[in-house]
Amino acid sequence: MSIEIKVPPVGESITEVVLSSWIKNDGDAVEMDEVIAELESDKATFELTAEQAGTLRTVAQEGDTLAIGAVVCKIEDGGAAPAAPAAKEEKTAVAEQKTEAPVVEKKGDSYASGTPSPSAGKILAEKGVDPAAVKGTGVDGRITKEDALNAEKAQPKAAAKASAPTPAAAPAVAGSRNERRQKMTPLRKTVAKRLVAVKSETAMLTTFNEVDMKPIMDLRGKYKDKFKEKYGVGLGFMSFFTKAVCEALKDFPSVNARIDGEELVFNDFVDVSIAVSAPKGLVVPIIRNAESKSLAEIEKSVIELATKARDNKLSIDEMTGGTFTITNGGVFGSMMSTPIINSPQSAILGMHNIIERPIAIKGEVVVRPMMYLALSYDHRIIDGRESVGFLVRVKQLLEDPARLLLGV
Numbered sequence: 001m002s003i004e005i006k007v008p009p010v011g012e013s014i015t016e017v018v019l020s021s022w023i024k025n026d027g028d029a030v031e032m033d034e035v036i037a038e039l040e041s042d043k044a045t046f047e048l049t050a051e052q053a054g055t056l057r058t059v060a061q062e063g064d065t066l067a068i069g070a071v072v073c074k075i076e077d078g079g080a081a082p083a084a085p086a087a088k089e090e091k092t093a094v095a096e097q098k099t100e101a102p103v104v105e106k107k108g109d110s111y112a113s114g115t116p117s118p119s120a121g122k123i124l125a126e127k128g129v130d131p132a133a134v135k136g137t138g139v140d141g142r143i144t145k146e147d148a149l150n151a152e153k154a155q156p157k158a159a160a161k162a163s164a165p166t167p168a169a170a171p172a173v174a175g176s177r178n179e180r181r182q183k184m185t186p187l188r189k190t191v192a193k194r195l196v197a198v199k200s201e202t203a204m205l206t207t208f209n210e211v212d213m214k215p216i217m218d219l220r221g222k223y224k225d226k227f228k229e230k231y232g233v234g235l236g237f238m239s240f241f242t243k244a245v246c247e248a249l250k251d252f253p254s255v256n257a258r259i260d261g262e263e264l265v266f267n268d269f270v271d272v273s274i275a276v277s278a279p280k281g282l283v284v285p286i287i288r289n290a291e292s293k294s295l296a297e298i299e300k301s302v303i304e305l306a307t308k309a310r311d312n313k314l315s316i317d318e319m320t321g322g323t324f325t326i327t328n329g330g331v332f333g334s335m336m337s338t339p340i341i342n343s344p345q346s347a348i349l350g351m352h353n354i355i356e357r358p359i360a361i362k363g364e365v366v367v368r369p370m371m372y373l374a375l376s377y378d379h380r381i382i383d384g385r386e387s388v389g390f391l392v393r394v395k396q397l398l399e400d401p402a403r404l405l406l407g408v
Contacts, residue, residue: 002076003052007039007066011316014041018186019064019072026058030075037072038312042190044319045280045312050075063183120148127151187281198343203379206338209391211398213354213369216240219401231296237351238274239298241326241394243404245349246270246291248393249324254382255347255390256323264381273322273342274302276309277332283309284342286322295405330354336372346381349394350374 007017020040024030030050037048050056054075060066116124116131120143124131134151136143184192198204220235227235249256249270257266270291273284285305290298308314325342330353339350352372358365375391397404 002054002057002074004071005036005048005051005073005075007068007070007072008046008048009068010039010041010044010046014068014316016065016067017041017046019060019062019066020045020185021062022058024056026056028056030054030056039066039072040186040280042186044187044283044314044316048072054078116143116148120144123148124151185280187283191281194343195340198341202341202343204341204376205379205384205387206374206376207384207387207391208336208375209373209395211371211373211395212359213237213371213398215399215401217369227296231299233296233299233303235295236299236302238302238326238328239295240398240401240404241349241351242272242287242290242293242298243295244394244397245272245324245326247397247404248390249291251393252386252390254386255377257381258323258344258346259378259381260344267323269323271321271323273325273345274305275325275327275342276306278309278312278314280312283314283319284322284325285309285314285318286320325349326351328352330371336374338374339376341376341378347375347377347387347390350376 010017017039018041020038022037024034024036030036030053032050032053034050035047036050036056039046039048052075054077057074057076058072059074060070060072066072116134116136121131123129124134124143129148129151131143134143134147135141136147216237224235227233253266254264256270257264259265269289272287272290274287275282275284285308287293287298287301287305290301293301305314305318308318322342322345325339325345325348327339327348328351329337329339330351333353335353335355337350337352339348341348350373352374354369354371356367357370358367359370360366361368373391373394375387377387
């Protein structure tokens with residue numbers, strides 16, 4: 001008895017998925033609940049598991065787009081079929097081909113020397129190769145399929161040799177000129193559509209400021225070992241920025257709001273979306289109720305979500321929602337950028353590379369580790385005063401970590 005494995009429901013708004021890869025091959029023996037394939041939607045990647053032990057019989061192919069409920073494969077009772085019979089059948093088929101190959105006569109007539117076989121003639125015709133230019137290696141000089149394939153490969157060289165360059169011809173370009181095409185994944189297509197929609201449907205502006213990172217770097221240098229010993233995680237910059245954002249949003253609630261039709265929706269909580277570069281594209285897992293978490297709890301959440309993102313293990317719930325986004329282009333060396341809002345949110349904070357630069361402090365020029373901050377926001381809901389005030393508040397909290405930790 002065999003059972004059909006179908007595409008399971010993976011979210012309310014998801015109607016189809018792409019079979020990104022088979023973990024198991026057709027004919028393999030699989031165990032109950034063993035992962036057999038990966039499915040990719042426009043939001044995340046999911047694992048397909050075997051619903052019983054048996055032999056896998058694939059139905060869909062890698063790259064196929066499947067509707068929810070469509071049959072992906074079947075699992076038959078019993079283990080994988082022995083390899084010997086298959087090999088025997090293959091050898092038999094090869095032997096039959098070899099036996100049939102010498103049969104070149106048709107209605108009692110033999111192929112004349114230089115005459116292509118039907119399959120060879122088709123290949124030569126499709127490629128525009130003159131049979132007279134091909135030397136046959138078959139019986140009585142017949143042009144075989146292999147001759148036609150070889151002629152196909154050799155034709156460009158022959159053509160190049162035949163059309164000898166004239167003095168006026170342009171010089172040949174050195175190096176490879178190959179190009180390749182790759183189908184966009186559902187995730188990449190969705191990201192592309194959403195980014196274009198944000199640019200066209202919001203009044204997006206960006207305001208900038210800079211932060212002296214020395215106070216935080218000194219604090220990390222002093223307590224990072226004790227922090228890791230006590231909490232089991234490192235003390236990174238993301239926890240400080242998340243805490244600063246949560247404190248600043250208390251003073252500027254519109255930055256944490258969104259537009260829903262003709263209404264403004266204000267949130268009394270902060271679900272921070274952290275932009276993470278995953279193998280299949282940018283994803284934004286969410287730290288829920290970040291305003292109530294400690295630095296250690298935020299660091300643990302960041303590590304957990306980033307690990308899941310890189311392993312394609314994030315669930316839909318872990319990426320759904322969010323009231324404010326933080327993205328860190330500095331890890332890739334970006335010095336300044338204008339991040340795009342993560343719709344339907346109204347603002348996103350961009351972190352950048354830390355660069356030592358000379359700045360003036362109390363009339364003296366000193367060298368400090370500086371970072372540019374960028375806040376992109378929807379001007380329909382956030383005014384200039386609020387956007388600038390929010391960013392200044394974040395700057396103040398980061399440059400005086402004691403105020404950040406004490407919430408003053």
